[in-house]
Amino acid sequence: MQNLLLNLNPEQLAAVTLPPQNALILAGAGSGKTRVLTTRIAWLIQTGQVSPAGILAVTFTNKAAKEMLTRLSAMLPINTRGMWIGTFHGLCNRLLRTHYRDAALPQSFQILDSQDQLSMIKRLLKANNVDDEKYPPKTVMYFINNHKEQGLRATQIEPYDAIERKLVELYDLYDQQCQREGVVDFAELLLRTYELLSRNQPLREHYQQRFRHILVDEFQDTNNLQYNWLKLMAGHGAQQGGALFAVGDDDQSIYAFRGANVGNMAAFEAEFQVRNLIKLEQNYRSHGHILDAANMLIANNSRRLGKNLRTDAGHGEQVRVYEASSDLQEAQWIIEEAKNLIAEGASRSEIAVLYRSNAQSRVIEHALFSAGIPYHVYGGLRYFQRAEIKHAIAYLQLMDNPHNDSAFLRVVNFPARGIGARTLEQLQNAAETYGISLYAAVPYMVGKAGTALGGFVKLVEGVRFETQHMALPELVRVTLEASGLLAHYATEKEGADRIENLEQMVSAATQFVSEEGYGQGAPAHMGPQAEAQAGAAIVNADGVEILDADAPLATVMSPLSAFLAHASLEAGDNQAQAGQEALQLMTVHSAKGLEFDNVFITGLEEGLFPHESSSKEEGGVEEERRLMYVAITRARKRLYMCFSQTRMLHGQTRYNMKSRFFDELPEKSLKWLSPKVQSHWFANKKPTWEDAQLSGGSDNAIAQRIAQNKAGGSGWRIGESVAHAKFGEGVIVNIEGSGSNCRAQINFGSAGMKVLDLSVAKLERLGR
DNA sequence: CTAATCGAATTTTTT
DNA sequence: ATTCGATTAG
Numbered sequence: 001m002q003n004l005l006l007n008l009n010p011e012q013l014a015a016v017t018l019p020p021q022n023a024l025i026l027a028g029a030g031s032g033k034t035r036v037l038t039t040r041i042a043w044l045i046q047t048g049q050v051s052p053a054g055i056l057a058v059t060f061t062n063k064a065a066k067e068m069l070t071r072l073s074a075m076l077p078i079n080t081r082g083m084w085i086g087t088f089h090g091l092c093n094r095l096l097r098t099h100y101r102d103a104a105l106p107q108s109f110q111i112l113d114s115q116d117q118l119s120m121i122k123r124l125l126k127a128n129n130v131d132d133e134k135y136p137p138k139t140v141m142y143f144i145n146n147h148k149e150q151g152l153r154a155t156q157i158e159p160y161d162a163i164e165r166k167l168v169e170l171y172d173l174y175d176q177q178c179q180r181e182g183v184v185d186f187a188e189l190l191l192r193t194y195e196l197l198s199r200n201q202p203l204r205e206h207y208q209q210r211f212r213h214i215l216v217d218e219f220q221d222t223n224n225l226q227y228n229w230l231k232l233m234a235g236h237g238a239q240q241g242g243a244l245f246a247v248g249d250d251d252q253s254i255y256a257f258r259g260a261n262v263g264n265m266a267a268f269e270a271e272f273q274v275r276n277l278i279k280l281e282q283n284y285r286s287h288g289h290i291l292d293a294a295n296m297l298i299a300n301n302s303r304r305l306g307k308n309l310r311t312d313a314g315h316g317e318q319v320r321v322y323e324a325s326s327d328l329q330e331a332q333w334i335i336e337e338a339k340n341l342i343a344e345g346a347s348r349s350e351i352a353v354l355y356r357s358n359a360q361s362r363v364i365e366h367a368l369f370s371a372g373i374p375y376h377v378y379g380g381l382r383y384f385q386r387a388e389i390k391h392a393i394a395y396l397q398l399m400d401n402p403h404n405d406s407a408f409l410r411v412v413n414f415p416a417r418g419i420g421a422r423t424l425e426q427l428q429n430a431a432e433t434y435g436i437s438l439y440a441a442v443p444y445m446v447g448k449a450g451t452a453l454g455g456f457v458k459l460v461e462g463v464r465f466e467t468q469h470m471a472l473p474e475l476v477r478v479t480l481e482a483s484g485l486l487a488h489y490a491t492e493k494e495g496a497d498r499i500e501n502l503e504q505m506v507s508a509a510t511q512f513v514s515e516e517g518y519g520q521g522a523p524a525h526m527g528p529q530a531e532a533q534a535g536a537a538i539v540n541a542d543g544v545e546i547l548d549a550d551a552p553l554a555t556v557m558s559p560l561s562a563f564l565a566h567a568s569l570e571a572g573d574n575q576a577q578a579g580q581e582a583l584q585l586m587t588v589h590s591a592k593g594l595e596f597d598n599v600f601i602t603g604l605e606e607g608l609f610p611h612e613s614s615s616k617e618e619g620g621v622e623e624e625r626r627l628m629y630v631a632i633t634r635a636r637k638r639l640y641m642c643f644s645q646t647r648m649l650h651g652q653t654r655y656n657m658k659s660r661f662f663d664e665l666p667e668k669s670l671k672w673l674s675p676k677v678q679s680h681w682f683a684n685k686k687p688t689w690e691d692a693q694l695s696g697g698s699d700n701a702i703a704q705r706i707a708q709n710k711a712g713g714s715g716w717r718i719g720e721s722v723a724h725a726k727f728g729e730g731v732i733v734n735i736e737g738s739g740s741n742c743r744a745q746i747n748f749g750s751a752g753m754k755v756l757d758l759s760v761a762k763l764e765r766l767g768r
Numbered sequence: 769c770t771a772a773t774c775g776a777a778t779t780t781t782t783t
Numbered sequence: 784a785t786t787c788g789a790t791t792a793g
Binding site for chain 2: 061089090185186359413421569571589
Binding site for chain 3: 769770771772773774775776777778
């Protein structure tokens, strides 16, 4: 036990050894947040305050859950079984599988990912002749998910106008359709569990008593439903020697756009009578100048819980700032600097290039590719989201639950088997008429269409029969073959990769089987006998028998159902690729939680970062500032920031001002590498072919530059930074006319775009 | 039923 | 610029 607490600083120690009370830990970036969380669990168990079964630890991502589990097993000699550590969705899945009857779900309910949900809504709109101009599927989805996150069912919404009335109606229809098909979306997993526990008192009390200690990671990212879910789970825990231990950082709240509510931190403090607000402000990651920059920047936000990072590491190097003339040149510069870093001995994987939006990666990728520097781009398609994998999954879903219409439609004619839109329309009408699934409606179809559809049903049934006694990996292999997917991609030109991905699914299944504790020989389809042996029965005080969702999922559901849930809940990582000695390219959002010796923050321009659409939203700029804060605090030793005078966006050249965030950073912590770039790099010399290569790669670029250089002989240039008494700083975007009749279009950022007469307007040239 | 073509949209992302 | 979806032509 002693060594558990060794090397903790006073605040960390205080947090880890808090008495069982509700607590809020304000954990700054790099302050040892995960360490505190895991050590707290280990300490609680080692001091005998709680048994592993009394621990519930909730995270947002599977990655975080895994990390916690790994660290815990290193700390604790005992096995981690019995502890519930997982994502909100993963834990809800587990609860719903066990209590499926009380939750009014089929035991092998399937989980819709966002893609499936959207396609289902599109189908619903079509079936109900809803004008999708007036009600875009995305809007409907947004409406449904939002209300689920507020804990509201369709019947509980008071529509305030005709449009909303329609949306409510669609929400209701959507839920009915899901219920018919036996599928749930992500928000539904949470809401269904919430409702189950709200209405079922014995069940609720059972879990409340069981989970004496609930720990939540990244609390600032919780949405309202998740907060209420936690409230329900915590119950009266505090009075009974239990507690809710929430760890978060309001300054790193960057997911408001997807429903996260930072306000939950303040609400938690008040509602749970938090007596222990502990701030972890000692930073173990970054050098002084980097922290100074982060602290000063974030001080510009209002409504903070208040926190200032400090370090013992010394000032370190200043933040290097560079102004480029174009996005291409910005990329060139990044590569030069990265090369220098590598030459100095930096590992490539310790160099991260961050950007605000994915579109920015192209130019940088291109430059890296030309320079022959290996790189890895985060984000993009995850394994289980690839089209061919989704197809294979759909076949498996149909074998497990043929009434999943999304799965049915995805593969009914893939590979093509002569079932077209016409046939499907008829089938959908039949299904609509009888209120049954598409699969169940097939027997009502006659003629040629009926034959084709019947063939498909026979195929699915055939594979189902053939594989009923097989272990999961074998089942997957046979399905891939029998579905015709492998044969189909074999005929395709670009099919080799897809076949490889499909074959990987067999190994994914093998791995899943061994990790989840399914006996190798267990048949992938499992009948009701699984149900009989599930979990240990618990009888509560009222004599109500409760089945604790503690048993391995293997005993509650068939391997196939479990594998399908796994595929939906854990889309597979695209970020792993560890050991790859490559530069790391990613958005600032996906950099959250990571750290690197060397970090480049690119595209620091008004309109890009902060993003232009953020200024329209309430509190939008503050969220952008937090995003910038996250970006800065990723760096350990060296931080670079850069921006560009011109940038290609959506096929058009844009002229942005440098980001307002530069004005919010301490001057003494910055080192301007391009101190007096008063003009474009080409201003003092004739553009050469190499320059054109560097900046645009085409002869056209030279012509463009020269044209810009002249700019109507007004003495001003496009792209030049200027200041105006009334509008503030701006960038010349365009110049029209010549001589005394010369007007310039100037982007004043927040003050807007203005057209000014150059002979009248008093403009001042800006240094940079 | 497939292929081609045109048009609209284009911050950030996990489950 | 590019991608994705929907409509239209073969």
